[in-house]
Structure formats: C-alpha cells, structure tokens
Amino acid sequence: MNMNRRHVMGLMGATASGLFLPGHLRAQQSRPSIRIAVQQVVINNTLDPWNEQSNVGERALYPNLWEGLLLRDWMGNQGPVPGLATEWKRLDEKTVELKLREGVKFHNGDEMTAEDVVFSLSPERLFGDTQPAGGETIYAENFSRSTGKDIPAAMPGIARRKWPSLAGVEAVDKYTVRFHNATPDVTMEGRLYAGGSIVASRRAWDEAESYDAWAKQPVTTGPYYVDDFQPDVSLTLRAHEDYWGGRPPLETITFVEVPEVASRVNGLLSGEYDFACDLPPDQIGTVMDAPGLEVQNSTIWNHRVNVFTQDHEQLQNPLVRRAMTHAIDRKAIVEALWANLTEVPAGLQFDSFRTSDMFIEGWEAPEYNPELARQMLQEAGYKGDPIPFRLLNNYYINQVPNGQILTEMWNQVGLNVEIKMKENWGQILAQDSPRGVRDWSASNTINDPISPMVVQFGPNGSAQQNREWTNVEFNDLCQVMETSTDRAKRKQAIARMLTIAEREDPAYNILHQNAVFTGMRSNLNWKAAPAFAMDFRASNWPGQS
Amino acid sequence: MIRFVTSRLFRAGLTVLSVMTFAFVVLRMSGDPAQVLLGPDVPQNVVQDFRDRWGLDDPIWRQYLSYLQAMMQGDFGLSMRDRSPAIDLVMQRIPATLQLTIPALILQLAFGIPAGIYAALKQGTLADRSVIVAAIVGFTVPSFVMGLLLVLIFAVTLGALPSGGASSWQHAILPVLTMSIGGIGVLARFSRSAMIEVMGAPYIRTASAKGVSWSDVVRNHALPNAAVPIVTIVGFMVGSLIAGAIIVETIFSWPGMGRLLIVSVTNRDLAVVQCILLLVAAVMVVSNLTVDLLYGWLDPRLRQTTSAH
Numbered sequence: 001m002n003m004n005r006r007h008v009m010g011l012m013g014a015t016a017s018g019l020f021l022p023g024h025l026r027a028q029q030s031r032p033s034i035r036i037a038v039q040q041v042v043i044n045n046t047l048d049p050w051n052e053q054s055n056v057g058e059r060a061l062y063p064n065l066w067e068g069l070l071l072r073d074w075m076g077n078q079g080p081v082p083g084l085a086t087e088w089k090r091l092d093e094k095t096v097e098l099k100l101r102e103g104v105k106f107h108n109g110d111e112m113t114a115e116d117v118v119f120s121l122s123p124e125r126l127f128g129d130t131q132p133a134g135g136e137t138i139y140a141e142n143f144s145r146s147t148g149k150d151i152p153a154a155m156p157g158i159a160r161r162k163w164p165s166l167a168g169v170e171a172v173d174k175y176t177v178r179f180h181n182a183t184p185d186v187t188m189e190g191r192l193y194a195g196g197s198i199v200a201s202r203r204a205w206d207e208a209e210s211y212d213a214w215a216k217q218p219v220t221t222g223p224y225y226v227d228d229f230q231p232d233v234s235l236t237l238r239a240h241e242d243y244w245g246g247r248p249p250l251e252t253i254t255f256v257e258v259p260e261v262a263s264r265v266n267g268l269l270s271g272e273y274d275f276a277c278d279l280p281p282d283q284i285g286t287v288m289d290a291p292g293l294e295v296q297n298s299t300i301w302n303h304r305v306n307v308f309t310q311d312h313e314q315l316q317n318p319l320v321r322r323a324m325t326h327a328i329d330r331k332a333i334v335e336a337l338w339a340n341l342t343e344v345p346a347g348l349q350f351d352s353f354r355t356s357d358m359f360i361e362g363w364e365a366p367e368y369n370p371e372l373a374r375q376m377l378q379e380a381g382y383k384g385d386p387i388p389f390r391l392l393n394n395y396y397i398n399q400v401p402n403g404q405i406l407t408e409m410w411n412q413v414g415l416n417v418e419i420k421m422k423e424n425w426g427q428i429l430a431q432d433s434p435r436g437v438r439d440w441s442a443s444n445t446i447n448d449p450i451s452p453m454v455v456q457f458g459p460n461g462s463a464q465q466n467r468e469w470t471n472v473e474f475n476d477l478c479q480v481m482e483t484s485t486d487r488a489k490r491k492q493a494i495a496r497m498l499t500i501a502e503r504e505d506p507a508y509n510i511l512h513q514n515a516v517f518t519g520m521r522s523n524l525n526w527k528a529a530p531a532f533a534m535d536f537r538a539s540n541w542p543g544q545s
Numbered sequence: 546m547i548r549f550v551t552s553r554l555f556r557a558g559l560t561v562l563s564v565m566t567f568a569f570v571v572l573r574m575s576g577d578p579a580q581v582l583l584g585p586d587v588p589q590n591v592v593q594d595f596r597d598r599w600g601l602d603d604p605i606w607r608q609y610l611s612y613l614q615a616m617m618q619g620d621f622g623l624s625m626r627d628r629s630p631a632i633d634l635v636m637q638r639i640p641a642t643l644q645l646t647i648p649a650l651i652l653q654l655a656f657g658i659p660a661g662i663y664a665a666l667k668q669g670t671l672a673d674r675s676v677i678v679a680a681i682v683g684f685t686v687p688s689f690v691m692g693l694l695l696v697l698i699f700a701v702t703l704g705a706l707p708s709g710g711a712s713s714w715q716h717a718i719l720p721v722l723t724m725s726i727g728g729i730g731v732l733a734r735f736s737r738s739a740m741i742e743v744m745g746a747p748y749i750r751t752a753s754a755k756g757v758s759w760s761d762v763v764r765n766h767a768l769p770n771a772a773v774p775i776v777t778i779v780g781f782m783v784g785s786l787i788a789g790a791i792i793v794e795t796i797f798s799w800p801g802m803g804r805l806l807i808v809s810v811t812n813r814d815l816a817v818v819q820c821i822l823l824l825v826a827a828v829m830v831v832s833n834l835t836v837d838l839l840y841g842w843l844d845p846r847l848r849q850t851t852s853a854h
Contacts, residue, residue, distance in 0.1 A: 037709075037798075043812075045627040152628075153594040212628050231627060232808050233711075233800040256710060258798040259807070262693055263709050270700040270708040424813065426577030 031239065031251040034524075036275040036534070037264040041255045045231040046215035049195055050126055050159060051152055055302070055532045059277065060255050062195070062533040064237055065222040069098050069117065069177075070193035074529040075540055078301065079355050079447055080193035084112060084221060085177075088192070093184035093485050096192070100175040105242040106201040107225035114171035119202040121169045121179075124149070128156035132165045132182040149211045161455065162196050164482070184485050190356075190446030223248040223537050233257055249541035268293060268519045275534075276519040280397050281339050287519040295519050296528035299342050301350055301444040302514040304396060306389075306406070308506055309468045312436040314387060319380035320415075321506040323373040324437070325366035327413040333405055334512050337398045342515040347498050348508070352447040357487065360495045365510045366502060373413040387436035388420045390428045396514070399439060406511075429466050438468075441514060449494045454478045457507050469507040474500045553837055557830040564826035565616075568819050569609055577601070578625055578813035599625060612819075621823075622816030626809075631816035635802060635824060641711060642801035645793065646786040648721045653728035653782065658775060660729070661736025666763070668741060676733055683730025688789065692723040692796040709798040720797040724789055728782055735778045739771040746770070772843050780836030784829035 042061075043054045049061050063074055071083035085098035104112040119125055128151060165185055170178040179197075181188060191197075204219030217226045223245060224237035235255045239248040256273065258264045265283055268276035269290055279287065284295045308321045315321055330344040346363050353359035387410075391403045403419055410417040417437070422428050428438050440463075442452040457463050458478040464470050473496075480493040501507040518528050525542045529535050579595040596602050600611070615622060621632040664676035686694075699719060700708035707716045743749065744767055752762050791803035798804075802821060809817040 153598045157594065230800065232804060256798060258709055259804075260796055260798075263696070263796055263798060266693070266696045266701055267708045267710075270696070270704060272700070272708045272710065423575060424811070426579070426813065427575070430577070 033252040034274040035254045037258040037267050037273040038255050039278040041235045041257050048215040058532040064224045064536050066198045066220050067222050068197035072193050074535045094181040096179045096188050104221050104244045107219045113174050114177045116202045117177045118169045118171045120199045126159035130156045130160050132167045183483050186485050187448045190448050194445040249538045274521050279517040294522040297341050297517045298528050298530045299513045299515045300531050303442050304511040305440050306437050306509040307440045309435045314385050317380045318505045319376045323376040325509045326369045326373040327409050329368045342513050345513050347502050350444040355447045358449050370413050377414050384416045387417045388434050389417050390420050390422050390438040450481050454481050471505050553834050560830050561826045568822045572815050621820045624817050626814050631820040635820045638802040638805045642790050645720050649724035652725040657729040657732025658736045661733040662740050665737045665740030680730040680733040683726045688792050695719050711799050720793045724793050739774040743767045743771045776839050780832045783832040787825050
C-alpha cells in the first residue's frame with residue numbers, strides 16, 4: 001500500500017486518540033470511516049426518496065438510510081426480501097397483509113409500530129388530496145393532518161405514480177398492517193419493495209418545524225443515520241447502534257460532491273477518497289493501472305433509448321421510425337463506447353421479469369439491417385427532410401459521442417438527422433416545433449414489465465403526457481397490465497405491447513443497457529450492486545484485507 | 546466632487562439594474578425551471594402544479610414587476626430547489642468563497658506588483674526575461690488546466706496536499722494557488738509596462754538630472770505615476786475574482802458561491818442565480834467605483850479636472 005503524508009498523519013491521529021479513549025469508545029473507533037466522491041449527492045437537496053426521484057438519490061439513500069417493509073435484494077437477484085416486515089400474504093386481489101418486525105428502533109430510539117407505517121403512506125406524508133384510481137380513499141380518518149406541514153407540490157403526483165390505486169393502509173394491530181388497493185393489482189408486492197413502503201418516524205415528523213427541515217434529516221430505521229448534510233456539498237451518515245440488522249460495519253460514510261470526473265479520479269489516486277463513482281469508461285484504465293485500486297462495473301436496471309415524436313411530419317409514418325431502429329448497430333456502440341462492459345437488451349425487457357415469468361423469450365432488439373432501413377425509407381417516400389435530434393451534454397454517460405454515432409448511422413441509410421444540443425430537460429421536452437427524436441432512459445423498479453413500459457410509455461407516462469407518441473391499442477393493453485390478475489393474459493399483453501412499441505409503431509429506439517463504474521481501493525473487498533445504490537451493510541463489508 | 550460621486554453612483558445603479566434585467570429575461574427564456582427541477586420522468590400534471598405554484602405561467606412582465614417589487618422590500622425570493630430564502634443560501638456560501646478569494650488577492654498583490662516593478666527596473670536582463678516568461682505562462686494557462694496540474698503534482702504524485710474538498714486549511718492551498726497564479730502573471734506584466742512607461746518619462750529624467758537619488762526617483766516619482774494603471778487592473782481583478790472562483794471551486798469541490806451558481810444555473814433555480822448575479826454585479830460596480838475614487842487620490846490632476854467640471 002502506498003503511504004503518503006496524510007495516511008501517516010491519519011494513522012498517528014487514530015493511534016493517539018485510541019490511547020486516550022475509554023474502552024467502549026475504542027471499540028467504536030475501530031470501525032473504519034469511508035469517503036465517497038460522487039458527481040452529485042442528491043438533486044433537490046432533500047433526503048426524502050419520495051421527493052428525490054433520481055439515480056444519484058438511490059445511491060445516497062438506499063439501503064444505508066431508508067428501509068421499507070420489503071427490501072430489494074440489492075446484492076442478489078433484486079427481488080423482494082423481508083425488511084421491516086417479516087412476512088406478507090395476499091388476502092385478496094386488492095389487499096396485502098404484512099407482519100411487522102418487532103423491536104425495530106428508529107434513529108431517535110422509538111420503536112417502529114403500525115402507526116408509523118400508516119403515517120408513512122398517508123395523504124399527509126405523500127398523497128395530499130389525490131384520490132386512488134378506481135375508487136375513493138378509505139381510512140381517511142387515519143390521515144387527518146396534525147401538523148399542517150406543506151409537502152412539495154411534486155410529491156402527490158410522484159406518490160400516485162408509484163401507488164396509482166392505493167386506497168390506504170390500515171393498522172390492524174401494533175405489528176400488523178394491511179395495504180388496500182382500490183383496484184386489483186398483481187404488482188402490489190413489487191411496489192412494496194421498490195421503495196413503495198419506506199418507513200419514517202411519525203414522532204420525528206411531528207416534531208420537525210417544516211417538511212424541508214425534516215427532509216434534510218429524516219429519522220428512519222436504516223443502519224446509518226444522518227449525521228451531517230450540507231446541500232450540494234456532502235452527506236455524512238453515521239452508524240445506528242440499535243440497528244435491527246446488527247452492528248453497522250462503518251463508523252461514518254461521507255458522500256462528497258465532486259462534479260468533475262478528473263477531480264474524482266485524482267482524489268481517488270491521491271487517497272483523498274476511498275471510492276469514486278460515476279466514472280466514464282475511458283477513465284477505467286487510469287484507475288486500474290494505479291496500484292491498490294480497482295474499478296467495479298455493473299450493468300443496472302436501466303436501458304438507454306431514443307424517444308420518437310409522432311408530430312414530426314416525416315416521423316408520422318411508422319416506416320421512417322422503423323428504419324431508424326434498423327439503422328443502428330448496437331453492438332458496435334457497446335464495443336466502441338463501453339468496451340463491451342454492457343450489453344444490448346432483449347428489447348425493453350429486464351432479467352427481473354424472469355422471476356415473475358413475464359419475460360418474453362426470443363424477443364430481441366431490432367435487427368441491424370441498413371438495407372432494410374433504406375428500403376423502408378424508400379417505401380415511406382422519405383425525401384431527406386431534416387429530423388432534429390435533441391441532445392443534452394452528457395447527462396447520460398457517453399451521451400454526446402453516442403448521439404454522434406447514432407446520427408452517422410442514420411445518415412448512412414439516407415436519413416437526415418441533425419443534432420440539436422440542448423441545455424436542460426425543459427428544452428428537451430419543450431413541445432415546440434420542430435422536434436423529432438430525443439434521448440431518454442427507461443428504468444425497471446420491480447420484477448414486472450409494468451415498469452417501465454406502462455409507467456414511462458403508457459397513457460400517464462411522460463412520453464404520452466408530453467404528446468410525443470400514442471397508440472390506442474397500446475393504451476388498452478396498459479389497462480390489462482395494470483388491473484388484470486390473469487398472468488397469461490398479462491404476458492400476452494406485454495408481448496403485444498413490445499411488438500407495437502418496438503416494431504409496428506415504434507415509440508422508442510432501444511439502444512443498450514446502462515452500466516455504472518466505481519473506482520475503489522482494492523483492499524476494501526466491497527462489491528458493487530447492479531444498481532446505483534451502494535450497500536454498506538455488514539453483509540457486504542468483509543473488511544480490509 | 547459630490548457631482549462626480551453622484552454620477553458614478555447613478556451609473557453603478559443603472560449597471561446593476563441592467564444586469565438584473567438581463568439575467569431575469571435570459572433565465573426565463575432558456576428553459577422551464579419546473580421541468581428542469583422535476584426531471585424528465587415526472588407526470589405533466591406535477592409539472593403544471595409546480596408552474597402554478599411559482600407563477601411561471603404569468604406574463605414575463607408581470608413576473609418582472611413582482612420581482613422588482615419584492616427586491617425593493619429586500620425580498621430576494623425563495624430557492625425553487627429547497628424553498629429556503631435565496632439570500633440565505635448565498636450568504637451561507639460567501640465565507641467559503643472569501644476564504645479563497647482574499648488570500649488569492651493578497652498573493653496576487655504581494656507577488657505580482659513587486660515582480661513587475663523589479664522586472665521593469667532590470668529591463669533587458671535575464672531577470673526581466675524570466676519574470677516575463679513566468680508571467681506569460683501564469684496568465685495564459687487556463688485555471689482549470691493549472692488546477693489539475695497542481696493536483697497531479699502536489700496531491701497525486703507527491704501526496705503532500707489534499708486534492709479537493711474543504712475540511713481543513715490545507716485544502717485551501719491548491720485552490721488559492723490556482724486562483725493566484727494567473728493574477729500574479731497579469732499584475733506582473735501590467736506593473737512592468739506601467740513602470741517602463743513612467744521610467745521613460747521626461748520628469749524622471751529631470752529628477753535624475755537634478756541629482757535625486759535613484760531610490761528616491763523610483764519611490765517618489767515613478768511608483769505614484771505607475772500606480773494609476775495598476776490600480777485600474779487591480780479593480781478589474783477584484784471584480785472578476787468571484788467569477789474566477791466558479792472554475793476553481795468546481796475543480797477542487799470547494800463549497801463556495803461559484804459552485805452554488807453552477808448548480809443553480811443548471812437547475813434554473815431562478816431566485817438564487819439572480820441573487821448571485823446581483824452580488825457579482827455589485828462587487829464589480831463597487832470595485833470600479835473605488836478605482837474611480839482612487840484615481841482622484843492618486844493623481845491630483847484628475848481631482849482638478851473633476852473640480853473644473
């Protein structure tokens with residue numbers, strides 16, 4: 001291991017402090033602390049996952065701070081595992097009952113009970129005045145506002161996107177709750193472990209002066225609590241000694257916001273940070289060549305796509321959109337930009353669908369066939385009119401070079417696609433003319449194809465709400481996906497939806513699965529999850545070698 | 546003198562108002578804050594709620610008038626990101642920025658001016674050439690390159706200094722150096738030119754011919770006359786220090802106002818951006834005003850001209 005001045009000073013300080021501390025504090029002191037350089041800690045300066053709907057937020061908030069009744073198996077198959085609830089069962093098509101884990105302590109020392117769960121999914125906390133699809137909210141008496149705290153305007157909408165039909169949560173007894181849906185829903189368990197059942201302390205909420213004050217230091221049950229949060233600067237989490245899952249292995253975890261890639265890499269090389277996240281593939285070699293460092297890479301549940309706009313004169317004809325999907329050599333992109341460290345998916349599908357038997361075997365991304373693309377353009381009578389391609393400056397890793405490659409491939413078959421650089425999402429999504437195609441990504445959060453197909457491209461998904469694309473048959477099938485409990489019928493529906501959205505009347509152009517690259521000290525022996533989240537629980541911290 | 550100060554103050558106020566107006570219009574023309582802040586995946590009804598709440602659908606002139614009215618009452622608006630008063634967010638960041646800019650300015654003045662004067666007095670020698678080369682390197686290398694270079698040498702290779710962050714005074718060394726080097730170069734070059742020009746003036750020759758010692762010539766005749774152009778450039782540099790901090794704070798992850806500006810512009814956090822721009826404009830205006838007033842103190846001829854007017 002390379003030793004520099006700071007390592008020596010740190011060692012001396014640790015040694016000196018250890019000599020003068022009482023025994024029980026020395027035991028705590030023996031736990032290491034880590035520093036993680038990230039591009040951004042959170043986007044909207046709160047630590048509330050319902051408000052912070054972002055990939056970077058997932059990393060800072062899960063699974064170290066927030067926990068749900070069911071947890072996502074971050075280091076395994078990403079399926080549900082017991083969390084704050086030890087068991088769960090279906091009572092009927094609309095109701096799930098869960099038994100809470102007894103003896104779970106919040107960071108403020110309170111025991112978690114059903115009352116906290118009811119509060120955590122209440123109108124006061126999440127839904128505001130919104131009503132569940134297909135029925136009226138029940139158990140309204142449980143949710144009367146006691147503090148008048150004003151939740152952000154965006155939250156009820158976000159909450160209804162995750163729980164469109166949740167009518168309410170009922171406290172059956174101190175350790176039993178029931179989730180009641182207004183409509184039948186086979187994905188209720190999925191929603192529970194996809195961040196839909198995270199629990200916060202009711203008392204801490206009541207005692208907070210405002211939502212904003214609470215959301216900067218939420219009191220949860222997680223293995224680490226918020227020790228210090230400086231928006232846009234850093235977040236320090238400290239070990240929660242009464243954690244139900246056992247003693248957390250780290251004393252503190254500090255996420256430091258380092259927006260520049262070069263600065264993150266330099267910080268890792270110099271020993272300032274133990275981890276450097278969000279590395280682009282071209283930095284992998286630099287880190288791997290340094291002694292004592294390595295890069296963990298993993299594909300994540302997120303596919304890169306281009307979204308088509310039907311109101312563009314040329315793109316109204318599905319043949320032109322289909323030609324665009326057949327003009328792309330996806331394998332070449334994965335090889336050139338991603339060093340083969342990710343893959344071309346089977347359409348807008350994820351491996352997680354296999355666990356619910358909803359994966360359509362044999363389905364693939366559109367074939368790379370330039371000749372077929374040219375033929376389709378000829379049939380469509382395409383005369384070379386320009387098609388604008390709205391692009392952000394590397395919001396996604398490799399976004400600009402990827403956009404340039406796509407444009408060249410499209411131009412090779414006779415399409416006249418022009419890159420229009422934009423500064424922010426407002427400009428990307430603006431409904432002004434001309435708009436043709438734009439970049440996006442589609443995330444899967446549960447082991448069911450409802451996410452992302454229905455969530456992002458359905459009638460209430462952003463693409464349709466932004467008037468980019470719509471299809472009547474597709475929308476009817478979304479209803480089947482959302483309300484039917486007949487597995488075979490749902491599987492048939494998603495197969496047909498893939499055919500519509502990727503072949504007959506393309507809504508998007510699937511590109512490749514996304515991946516994350518994390519530089520780290522090799523001797524930590526830590527493993528990256530196939531997600532943005534970084535798991536620092538005891539089960540994923542074998543300790544330094 | 547009162548008329549002079551009044552006219553300068555009027556111009557200063559006009560400049561600040563122009564900056565505010567320009568920033569107000571440009572920010573609103575270049576993207577919807579609701580969509581930027583809420584992201585691409587949020588339902589449109591949520592976006593619309595946000596727009597309604599923040600009055601973003603009002604005509605721009607009405608938004609502008611409301612903004613001016615609030616400003617007159619000392620209300621700089623709320624941050625759309627975390628709903629805190631924008632002025633509070635900015636004030637929280639000012640100390641961190643000053644921790645870099647003040648030492649950087651002191652270093653620039655302490656090394657830039659003496660180096661330039663020394664080079665002028667040693668004109669044509671190896672020492673002069675060395676100062677000129679160092680000055681050119683200093684102000685031509687962009688600060689982001691200089692910063693990364695310093696990190697590579699002192700943090701990565703030598704392991705002597707932290708590469709980024711702000712948790713100790715050692716963390717400030719590299720960012721301060723990065724901010725200083727360019728300014729030292731600029732000041733050295735301007736000081737040298739000003740001194741060379743003054744040293745060639747007839748009154749210097751006259752003083753020397755009258756038998757005044759070389760050191761008295763330099764101290765009493767050359768330096769005061771060379772001070773006017775140097776003060777001008779120092780005035781510009783003070784005003785641009787905050788702007789320069791943007792890049793340095795980003796490279797070194799320093800939690801100052803420059804970082805806040807970048808984040809706020811990216812997120813179209815209108816109130817915060819406007820607040821920072823207003824502050825930057827005010828610093829610029831005040832430093833220029835100070836320079837104008839210093840002219841009169843340094844050069845009695847300018848005082849007389851103003852009085853004659």
